[in-house]
Amino acid sequence: MALFAAAGLAYLLYPGIADVALRSGVSEANLAMFASLILCSACTWIVAHNVYRRHMLVRTQAISARMADEIGFRDMAIERHCIVAVTDPDGRFIKVNDKFRAAFGYDGADVIGKGASILYPQEAGADGDQKAAENAGQYDSICRTVHDNQPWTGEQILRRSDGAPIVVASTIIPHMDDAGRHLCTICLLTDITEQKLSGVRRQLGNVLDDLQDEVFIFEVESLAVTYMNKSALARFGWTADGVQGKSIADTDPGFDVALFRRHTAPLFNGSRDFVEIQTRQGGTDVEIVTRLHRDASGRRVFLSVLRDITNRKRIEKVKMETVARVSHELRTPLTSIKGALGLLQSGATGTLPDSMSRLVDIANRNSDYLLMMVNDILDLERMNAGRMTLQKQPENLLDIVEETRKLNSTFKEDAGLTIRLNADAARYTVSCERGRISQIVMNLLSNAAKFSPENGVIEIALTTHGDAVRVSVRDHGPGIPIKEQAKLFTDFTQVASGDGKRRTGTGLGLAICKKLVAMHGGQIGLDSAEGQGTTVYFDLPLLQCAEREDIVPLREPADAAPDADKVTCVG
Numbered sequence: 001m002a003l004f005a006a007a008g009l010a011y012l013l014y015p016g017i018a019d020v021a022l023r024s025g026v027s028e029a030n031l032a033m034f035a036s037l038i039l040c041s042a043c044t045w046i047v048a049h050n051v052y053r054r055h056m057l058v059r060t061q062a063i064s065a066r067m068a069d070e071i072g073f074r075d076m077a078i079e080r081h082c083i084v085a086v087t088d089p090d091g092r093f094i095k096v097n098d099k100f101r102a103a104f105g106y107d108g109a110d111v112i113g114k115g116a117s118i119l120y121p122q123e124a125g126a127d128g129d130q131k132a133a134e135n136a137g138q139y140d141s142i143c144r145t146v147h148d149n150q151p152w153t154g155e156q157i158l159r160r161s162d163g164a165p166i167v168v169a170s171t172i173i174p175h176m177d178d179a180g181r182h183l184c185t186i187c188l189l190t191d192i193t194e195q196k197l198s199g200v201r202r203q204l205g206n207v208l209d210d211l212q213d214e215v216f217i218f219e220v221e222s223l224a225v226t227y228m229n230k231s232a233l234a235r236f237g238w239t240a241d242g243v244q245g246k247s248i249a250d251t252d253p254g255f256d257v258a259l260f261r262r263h264t265a266p267l268f269n270g271s272r273d274f275v276e277i278q279t280r281q282g283g284t285d286v287e288i289v290t291r292l293h294r295d296a297s298g299r300r301v302f303l304s305v306l307r308d309i310t311n312r313k314r315i316e317k318v319k320m321e322t323v324a325r326v327s328h329e330l331r332t333p334l335t336s337i338k339g340a341l342g343l344l345q346s347g348a349t350g351t352l353p354d355s356m357s358r359l360v361d362i363a364n365r366n367s368d369y370l371l372m373m374v375n376d377i378l379d380l381e382r383m384n385a386g387r388m389t390l391q392k393q394p395e396n397l398l399d400i401v402e403e404t405r406k407l408n409s410t411f412k413e414d415a416g417l418t419i420r421l422n423a424d425a426a427r428y429t430v431s432c433e434r435g436r437i438s439q440i441v442m443n444l445l446s447n448a449a450k451f452s453p454e455n456g457v458i459e460i461a462l463t464t465h466g467d468a469v470r471v472s473v474r475d476h477g478p479g480i481p482i483k484e485q486a487k488l489f490t491d492f493t494q495v496a497s498g499d500g501k502r503r504t505g506t507g508l509g510l511a512i513c514k515k516l517v518a519m520h521g522g523q524i525g526l527d528s529a530e531g532q533g534t535t536v537y538f539d540l541p542l543l544q545c546a547e548r549e550d551i552v553p554l555r556e557p558a559d560a561a562p563d564a565d566k567v568t569c570v571g
Contacts, residue, residue, distance in 0.1 A: 083168065083189035089182040091116045091143065103191055105161035116187075119158040146174045146185050155192070165299045167193045214306040217293070218248045223257070225250075226301065235282065235306075248302075252281060264302070266525065267292045273482070278309065285313045316491070317384065324381035327374040334374060338367045376508040380491065383515045390433040390519055394543055397428040397437070397469055398462055404441040405460060416455040419445070423462040428469040429543045436516050437540075443509040444473040444536050451477035451534060465539060468522070472537035479530040488526065489514040513538070 086095040214232035266272035293303040528534035
């Protein structure tokens with residue numbers, strides 16, 4: 001075709017060229033030769049040009065095929081290595097790959113059309129609001145960056161469909177058309193959860209491995225152990241590799257999971273930063289302090305520190321025995337002094353002048369205080385030595401509390417205080433020693449009175465919590481600082497209240513209450529906030545024989561609430 005075109009071109013041009021050449025004196029032979037050269041040159045150029053074009057076409061096709069292969073290979077590599085998701089301009093998923101589905105636990109149909117914000121859910125727990133705010137802030141920052149046609153790169157803590165955290169390295173790229181319209185957003189994620197956890201475990205190992213205290217880190221839900229330091233491993237004869245698959249319950253044959261859940265419940269409702277317990281393990285006395293901790297992935301785990309307090313207990317025992325011995329020697333003369341002062345007050349030796357009567361009253365009150373302190377010390381020594389036994393029998397707890405309230409009402413009224421009793425039922429049957437429960441309630445009332453403002457109100461409440469009954473005593477005083485609260489139930493401990501004042505006392509009342517409640521199979525605790533007062537409570541297990549006819553509930557019809565199942569008394 002090209003040759004025919006060249007020949008036609010030559011045919012058209014030849015007459016004109018020949019006429020000019022002949023007038024110029026060029027022979028026809030030379031002119032024919034010249035025309036032949038022109039024709040040959042044109043044909044040669046056209047043939048060469050076609051060959052070149054075919055060559056370039058083949059080369060271009062080869063390059064295009066190779067580029068397509070490379071792009072396909074890159075896409076395949078990205079698909080296999082990365083978690084890939086594509087969202088529309090409003091942040092709704094329009095495509096996810098298999099690695100996304102595997103990493104986040106969603107089927108494709110579960111996420112298509114939903115917003116990417118499902119990977120940033122609000123989190124329950126004591127710090128849930130703060131964590132949710134952080135997630136929301138990061139999500140908003142990414143949206144602003146993408147809408148400004150800028151890529152975003154960084155680490156994120158996202159959540160799987162089951163709520164478990166996943167740490168990812170993210171590259172988020174907006175795709176715009178030539179007019180600058182946002183078409184979609186491509187998200188390339190890499191799961192780095194294990195790398196982060198491994199790094200943190202190495203750091204923890206460097207810091208904690210050589211501590212003398214024993215450290216345990218274990219999961220909140222399954223209680224599976226994820227870390228134990230060398231001291232902890234040595235106690236149980238385990239190895240670091242052997243910990244895999246172990247649960248914290250495996251550390252003690254008598255480990256009660258339900259009791260542990262109740263023990264750690266204050267960590268989740270925000271009422272306590274840590275919980276502690278003293279027990280015996282492996283023939284030694286230990287103190288275990290447990291906190292909630294966040295690992296590198298943002299997942300909450302338990303961190304427990306076990307400390308051997310055998311030597312401390314031995315020293316405390318010697319100290320307590322010495323104090324108890326001295327107290328025992330003091331009780332006899334104190335009883336005699338108390339009796340003599342009572343005779344003087346009764347007028348057995350004649351009427352005393354007013355000035356002397358006041359002095360006798362002061363001496364008598366101080367004798368009461370000293371005798372109470374001596375009795376507390378002796379009680380505590382017997383409990384610590386395991387020599388105190390309880391004579392338990394079924395009792396209606398409301399009867400005991402109301403009786404104790406009435407016994408305390410007179411001197412509380414003298415101090416301008418009012419004691420109110422509220423109960424949401426008439427019968428709370430527990431197995432207890434009546435006198436010891438009364439002692440607990442009296443101690444709690446005494447503490448509440450010390451911290452109550454003038455003409456204040458002390459509230460006693462009985463409520464049921466599952467299979468337990470709770471007795472709570474609330475004052476409206478200055479409250480107790482959080483850092484002081486953990487010390488309240490230890491021997492000979494007094495703490496400053498929210499107003500900075502220290503009240504008089506032996507520092508034994510709450511320690512004795514804690515031990516007596518434990519001997520009854522219950523638990524004791526407190527809720528306090530500075531400026532808002534303090535509530536001290538104890539829980540006792542209810543008996544199944546709550547309907548026994550020989551246990552008659554106490555009711556005061558004049559003060560009864562309209563609700564037939566609720567009792568309210570004011571003293």
